Amino acid sequence: MSKTDDDMLREKIAKILGNGLETQTEPFPEDHNQFDEVLRELRQLPSDDLEGKLVVSGFVDHPYGDEQQRCLECMYYLVHRRWCDLPELAVPVEPEWWCRLWRI
Amino acid sequence: MANLLWLQGGACSGNTMSFLNAEEPSACDLVTDFGINVLWHPSLGMELGDNLQQLLRKCISGEIKLDIFVFEGTVVNAPNGTGEWNRFAGRPMRDWVRELSDAADFVVAIGDCATWGGIPATAPNPSESQGLQFLKRGHGGYLGAEFKSKAGLPVINIPGCPAHPDWVTQILVAVATGRAGDLALDEFQRPKTFFQSFTQTGCTRNMHFAYKVSATEFGQRKGCLFYDLGCRGPMTHSPCNRILWNRVSSKTRAGMPCMGCTEPEFPFFDLAPGTVFKTQTVMGVPKELPEGVDKTGYIKLTGAAKAAAPAWAEQDIFVV
Amino acid sequence: MSTQVQTLDISPVGRVEGDLDVRVDIQDGVVVDAWTSAELFRGFELILRDKDPQAGLVVTPRACGICGASHLTCAAWALDTAWGAEVPRNAILARNLGQLAESLQSLPRHHYGLFQIDLTNKNYSQSPFYEEAVKRWAPFTGRNYEIGVTISGKPVEIYALLGGQWPHSSYMVPGGVMCAPTLTDITRAWSILEHFRTNWLEPIWLGCSLERYEEIRTYEDFLAWLDESPDHANSDLGMYWRMGLDVGLDKFGRGLGKYLSWGYLPHEDKYNKPTIEGRNGALHMPSGVYDGAADSHQLMDQQFTREDVTHAWYDEDGGPTHPWDRTTRPVAQNKGDFDGKYSWATAVLHSDFGHLEAGPLARELIYGGDHMESWQHRDGLVLDMYRKMGGASVLLRHFARMHEAKAIYRNMEHCLRELKLDEPFYIRPREKDGQGWGATEAIRGALCHWIDVKDGKIKNYQIIAPTTWNVGPRSGEGQRGPIEESLVGTPIADPSDPVEVGHVARSYDSCLVCTVHAHDARTGAELARFRTA
Numbered sequence: 001m002s003k004t005d006d007d008m009l010r011e012k013i014a015k016i017l018g019n020g021l022e023t024q025t026e027p028f029p030e031d032h033n034q035f036d037e038v039l040r041e042l043r044q045l046p047s048d049d050l051e052g053k054l055v056v057s058g059f060v061d062h063p064y065g066d067e068q069q070r071c072l073e074c075m076y077y078l079v080h081r082r083w084c085d086l087p088e089l090a091v092p093v094e095p096e097w098w099c100r101l102w103r104i
Numbered sequence: 105m106a107n108l109l110w111l112q113g114g115a116c117s118g119n120t121m122s123f124l125n126a127e128e129p130s131a132c133d134l135v136t137d138f139g140i141n142v143l144w145h146p147s148l149g150m151e152l153g154d155n156l157q158q159l160l161r162k163c164i165s166g167e168i169k170l171d172i173f174v175f176e177g178t179v180v181n182a183p184n185g186t187g188e189w190n191r192f193a194g195r196p197m198r199d200w201v202r203e204l205s206d207a208a209d210f211v212v213a214i215g216d217c218a219t220w221g222g223i224p225a226t227a228p229n230p231s232e233s234q235g236l237q238f239l240k241r242g243h244g245g246y247l248g249a250e251f252k253s254k255a256g257l258p259v260i261n262i263p264g265c266p267a268h269p270d271w272v273t274q275i276l277v278a279v280a281t282g283r284a285g286d287l288a289l290d291e292f293q294r295p296k297t298f299f300q301s302f303t304q305t306g307c308t309r310n311m312h313f314a315y316k317v318s319a320t321e322f323g324q325r326k327g328c329l330f331y332d333l334g335c336r337g338p339m340t341h342s343p344c345n346r347i348l349w350n351r352v353s354s355k356t357r358a359g360m361p362c363m364g365c366t367e368p369e370f371p372f373f374d375l376a377p378g379t380v381f382k383t384q385t386v387m388g389v390p391k392e393l394p395e396g397v398d399k400t401g402y403i404k405l406t407g408a409a410k411a412a413a414p415a416w417a418e419q420d421i422f423v424v
Numbered sequence: 425m426s427t428q429v430q431t432l433d434i435s436p437v438g439r440v441e442g443d444l445d446v447r448v449d450i451q452d453g454v455v456v457d458a459w460t461s462a463e464l465f466r467g468f469e470l471i472l473r474d475k476d477p478q479a480g481l482v483v484t485p486r487a488c489g490i491c492g493a494s495h496l497t498c499a500a501w502a503l504d505t506a507w508g509a510e511v512p513r514n515a516i517l518a519r520n521l522g523q524l525a526e527s528l529q530s531l532p533r534h535h536y537g538l539f540q541i542d543l544t545n546k547n548y549s550q551s552p553f554y555e556e557a558v559k560r561w562a563p564f565t566g567r568n569y570e571i572g573v574t575i576s577g578k579p580v581e582i583y584a585l586l587g588g589q590w591p592h593s594s595y596m597v598p599g600g601v602m603c604a605p606t607l608t609d610i611t612r613a614w615s616i617l618e619h620f621r622t623n624w625l626e627p628i629w630l631g632c633s634l635e636r637y638e639e640i641r642t643y644e645d646f647l648a649w650l651d652e653s654p655d656h657a658n659s660d661l662g663m664y665w666r667m668g669l670d671v672g673l674d675k676f677g678r679g680l681g682k683y684l685s686w687g688y689l690p691h692e693d694k695y696n697k698p699t700i701e702g703r704n705g706a707l708h709m710p711s712g713v714y715d716g717a718a719d720s721h722q723l724m725d726q727q728f729t730r731e732d733v734t735h736a737w738y739d740e741d742g743g744p745t746h747p748w749d750r751t752t753r754p755v756a757q758n759k760g761d762f763d764g765k766y767s768w769a770t771a772v773l774h775s776d777f778g779h780l781e782a783g784p785l786a787r788e789l790i791y792g793g794d795h796m797e798s799w800q801h802r803d804g805l806v807l808d809m810y811r812k813m814g815g816a817s818v819l820l821r822h823f824a825r826m827h828e829a830k831a832i833y834r835n836m837e838h839c840l841r842e843l844k845l846d847e848p849f850y851i852r853p854r855e856k857d858g859q860g861w862g863a864t865e866a867i868r869g870a871l872c873h874w875i876d877v878k879d880g881k882i883k884n885y886q887i888i889a890p891t892t893w894n895v896g897p898r899s900g901e902g903q904r905g906p907i908e909e910s911l912v913g914t915p916i917a918d919p920s921d922p923v924e925v926g927h928v929a930r931s932y933d934s935c936l937v938c939t940v941h942a943h944d945a946r947t948g949a950e951l952a953r954f955r956t957a
Contacts, residue, residue, distance in 0.1 A: 118489020230467030323850030355588030
């Protein structure tokens with residue numbers, strides 16, 4: 001995917017989130033087993049179901065929670081590509097976003 | 105000249121196989137160049153001209169001097185503490201082990217089975233296995249916490265599943281050349297010369313560890329295995345990335361997470377569902393952090409690493 | 425000549441792996457009956473119960489430090505079939521390559537370290553070959569012993585390039601392999617192979633090029649090759665054959681004449697969606713059962729497998745059982761009772777053929793058949809020798825093992841040639857419940873694992889190793905196991921040093937250690953206890 005495609009998709013996601021898509025931000029997976037449960041759900045979605053991905057993983061377009069967690073510090077965030085490297089997501093993101101698959 | 109006897113209990117022969125991969129010295133060099141006289145070994149036993157049991161009894165009585173007793177495999181105690189599930193030369197192996205350990209100048213436990221119990225001692229430990237002087241972390245094992253061989257040392261533990269051939273040959277050379285006095289052992293009776301540093305020391309994925317780039321699944325050409333795939337390299341004491349395996353690689357270099365096999369708990373979590381090749385986490389943070397690092401420090405480090413990460417860290421580094 | 429029957433208990437025989445006791449009855453210097461007892465129980469099936477589905481990838485390679493790659497292969501394919509994983513072609517090649525590297529290692533290591541030492545036994549000091557045998561093969565100090573044992577460490581360097589170390593890596597996982605080798609790994613692996621060929625395989629073992637050896641298709645070709653040049657006759661292979669004939673290794677160790685192989689090396693383009701049923705049609709090296717008496721070949725299938733615990737130390741109901749239905753309940757008191765239970769090994773049976781012999785001889789006899797597809801491996805040499813020499817023997821069984829160097833080497837080259845470095849090595853599978861089966865051919869024979877995953881954990885895990893087939897005790901119907909049968913007819917020149925029993929046990933490359941106890945069969949009194957080597 002070229003940079004331009006990434007940018008377009010990122011804008012598209014921003015728009016969906018901006019329009020108030022309700023996503024499953026809770027519960028935050030307490031351990032790796034619950035984390036795996038969310039991954040399992042993601043893998044069952046059709047590969048082109050972008051909204052489904054955002055809903056299941058609990059995407060929001062702002063930092064989240066008491067600790068104001070955000071993509072920028074997340075394990076899966078690639079700073080230079082502005083990209084989520086978790087294979088089940090693999091989408092362009094913004095550093096100030098968040099989802100419940102946040103890991104460090 | 106040092107007489108060496110090598111026996112196997114609840115064993116897979118993996119340490120013997122590993123030992124045979126040695127070069128400089130090779131197994132043959134130990135005999136021809138370092139004067140190590142192999143009295144008997146289950147895979148390599150030389151012509152004795154006499155029967156094995158007599159040989160063992162002569163070692164026990166002192167008629168044949170037993171300089172080094174090497175044991176591979178667990179001490180099997182089943183059923184009900186009798187050891188009948190592992191009979192050797194007509195009687196439970198555990199009985200031979202006790203008498204030979206008492207007769208030997210040095211007792212060397214090779215591999216996880218002989219050191220801590222290893223795989224056979226995994227719950228429910230059907231063979232009632234123990235290591236020579238430990239069971240998992242518990243000091244004591246079969247010979248008891250107070251055991252000292254004739255030279256005044258406890259069992260020298262060379263763990264690993266299997267142990268690296270050089271760890272074995274170098275210790276044998278140390279003993280054969282009169283350098284046993286230089287052996288410093290850690291709290292688990294492992295020679296510090298090998299087991300002070302970490303498996304991660306020298307790992308080719310260290311830069312990805314530093315910049316917090318994960319190998320998110322197998323078969324990738326980038327990333328550190330600690331974050332997702334359960335690698336125990338930062339918490340495990342071994343020289344696997346200093347003294348390479350089979351001269352060419354190590355598990356972490358090849359993309360396989362370290363399973364911590366030089367530590368007493370191996371296999372970790374008794375292989376309970378959800379624990380194999382997966383990093384254990386609590387609220388998004390690894391449950392076990394690199395040795396000596398606390399959670400606050402780890403979180404700060406992550407922020408700094410992400411901020412500092414160069415673009416190349418996001419690309420494949422081990423390219424075709 | 426005395427007609428008294430002596431019983432010889434061998435405990436342990438040595439230079440086979442593990443703990444095996446052999447009891448033989450000897451009459452007029454010949455073994456007339458035999459019993460084999462496996463003496464070690466570690467309970468791997470019990471350890472695996474209720475564990476993570478992937479626990480087999482960690483535990484089973486450690487069942488055997490010699491055939492760990494084969495166990496890992498079985499564990500991975502068993503999970504692949506249970507989970508319905510997709511396995512990319514690179515991963516199949518990388519798995520095959522690793523397993524082949526382990527097998528190649530085992531050829532010189534077993535030959536010099538375990539088998540050939542016996543020919544330096546003083547029993548053979550009358551042979552004109554003896555002096556040279558000692559020079560070459562004496563343990564630790566023999567010229568070729570040292571070369572052979574040292575070079576045996578080389579092939580597994582290739583395994584380490586893929587899995588990080590040998591033994592005991594777990595680099596094969598459902599959906600593929602953990603590694604993604606790069607160009608330098610491939611070129612290094614080629615170099616190691618070349619080194620092995622030019623430093624041992626050709627100059628020491630064959631005394632000719634691999635290509636020349638490959639021209640041998642029949643027994644006559646082989647004999648002509650021996651005569652063709654002193655380099656051939658005096659190579660370690662030539663010496664093995666000539667000395668073996670001289671000391672009579674062709675005269676005993678016949679066995680029961682029925683053989684099995686699971687086949688191995690799944691084809692990189694035919695087993696990407698592995699199923700239990702689809703395996704036979706997707707193997708480079710075909711599976712089969714060979715019945716020597718009927719001279720017939722057919723395919724082998726896991727559903728024919730039965731385990732009979734009548735004479736084994738397990739307390740389980742019913743007659744011969746398929747491994748999926750086993751409960752693995754060891755008895756607490758494992759007293760040796762040769763009319764009752766006397767081994768930790770079960771008697772493994774084919775539902776139609778009963779006991780079968782596993783191992784390289786079995787494989788090679790099966791490769792001689794015409795029951796396979798045209799693209800599958802075929803090689804009629806050993807079958808031709810078997811027919812013309814009147815059946816199996818210690819000599820032929822060990823020859824068959826060493827003959828495999830040829831196909832192993834070529835298959836490794838194939839893997840290295842076919843790996844496509846820009847294609848994937850792993851496709852993440854979806855974990856689910858189900859039953860799976862994985863099989864392969866370890867160097868010493870047929871190995872397979874059955875797994876049953878339920879509620880995200882292992883409900884049942886069963887392993888049948890080649891040694892279980894070979895070293896198994898009598899069946900419920902009283903038929904001897906393969907090694908037991910093979911020992912019958914073995915001449916014992918010196919009951920105080922029965923090296924011949926060691927030859928038979930080691931020709932099977934059993935993963936067990938044995939010792940001999942000698943008994944007077946009539947009075948039951950123990951005469952002596954001896955190692956066989």
